[in-house]
Amino acid sequence: GDTYHTVDSDGVSLLESATQPDTSVPLVRFSGDDPQTSAEFRTISTALSAMPSELLAQVTEASATSTSSITLTLRDNTTVQWGTAEESELKAKVLLSLRQAIAKRAQEEKSSEAQTQKVTVYDVSAPRVPVTR
Numbered sequence: 001g002d003t004y005h006t007v008d009s010d011g012v013s014l015l016e017s018a019t020q021p022d023t024s025v026p027l028v029r030f031s032g033d034d035p036q037t038s039a040e041f042r043t044i045s046t047a048l049s050a051m052p053s054e055l056l057a058q059v060t061e062a063s064a065t066s067t068s069s070i071t072l073t074l075r076d077n078t079t080v081q082w083g084t085a086e087e088s089e090l091k092a093k094v095l096l097s098l099r100q101a102i103a104k105r106a107q108e109e110k111s112s113e114a115q116t117q118k119v120t121v122y123d124v125s126a127p128r129v130p131v132t133r
Contacts, residue, residue, distance in 0.1 A: 009045045011035030026056075026072075029063035040064040043085045050088035055096055083125025091124040098122055098130060 006015040006023065011034070020027065026048065030040035044062045047070050051059070061073040070082035082091060102119050123131040 005035075007035050009049055011038070011041055011045070024057065026059040027061045029061065031065055039067050043067040044070055046085035047082055047088045047091075050085075051092045052096070055092050078119065079121045081121065081123040081125050087127055090127045094124050094127045094130050095122055098124075098132060102132070 002018065004017045004020050004027075005013045006017070006021055006025070007013050007028075013035075015021070028035075028041065028044055030038050030044060032038040032040065035041040041064075044064050048056060048059070048062060058074045058076075059072050060075055062070065064070045068084045070085065072080040072082055074080065080095060082088075099122070119132045121131075121133040123133070
C-alpha cells in the first residue's frame with residue numbers, strides 16, 4: 001500500500017512510515033499483505049539472512065513473486081536473479097566471486113584501454129553454473 005513497514009526477519013512490524021525510511025536495510029517487495037504469513041517474505045528473509053554483511057550492504061531491494069523467484073537489486077543498479085532460498089550461502093559466495101572477478105577484469109582492461117562490457121545481470125539461481133549478462 002502507501003505505508004512502509006520496517007520489519008524484523010520474522011515479519012514483525014517495528015515501525016510504520018508514510019515515506020520510505022532512510023535505512024541500510026533493503027526494501028522488500030512480495031505478493032500478499034502480511035509478511036508474517038507470506039511464503040515469499042520468508043523466502044526472501046532466509047536468503048538475506050544467509051548473506052555476509054559485505055553483500056547485504058549492497059542490496060537495495062529484494063523482491064519475489066513466488067518462493068522460487070527472488071530478485072535482488074544492488075546499489076550499482078545491477079540485478080541478481082537469486083531463484084530460491086536454497087543454497088543461499090553458496091549463491092552469496094559465487095556472487096561475490098563473480099563481482100570481484102569482473103571488477104578485476106575491468107581494471108585490467110582500463111589500463112590496457114580495451115572496451116569493458118558492463119555486466120547488468122548476475123544469475124546465481126543455479127550457483128554451480130552462474131551466468132552474467
